[in-house]
Amino acid sequence: MKRQVSYQWRLREVMATRGIFVASDLSPLLADRGIELSSVQVWRLVTQTPERLSLPVLAALCDILDVTPAELGRTHHGPRRSRHPRGRLGGRAVQRGRGIRVTRAPTGLRCGGFMSW
Numbered sequence: 001m002k003r004q005v006s007y008q009w010r011l012r013e014v015m016a017t018r019g020i021f022v023a024s025d026l027s028p029l030l031a032d033r034g035i036e037l038s039s040v041q042v043w044r045l046v047t048q049t050p051e052r053l054s055l056p057v058l059a060a061l062c063d064i065l066d067v068t069p070a071e072l073g074r075t076h077h078g079p080r081r082s083r084h085p086r087g088r089l090g091g092r093a094v095q096r097g098r099g100i101r102v103t104r105a106p107t108g109l110r111c112g113g114f115m116s117w
Helices: 011-017 023-031 039-047 055-065 107-113
Strands: 005-009 073-077 093-096 099-102
16 A cells, blocks of 8 residues: 655745745745746745645745745655555564564465475
């Protein structure tokens, strides 16, 4: 099973802590750093969670707001789940302490019961 990962875009919140309350105030600050975005693009960047973001835009936002990328977007992830509930090596899984320990099948049951080691 795939691990679920998501993020929370916090640009508007971080802007507010820096005294920037209107998306249009961000445009000239971005332009000073060589980032030319339309007013609609800046508005979407502030009001919506972006699916893609170029590194130059991210670097400019971090410079303008004096933050790290981690402060602009918090990541969330679900628990890891094993794709093999009985362990990677087969056999039965035995719950021990913090993890799962895989044990081997009894000697007479190896190789489908055809051989006894």
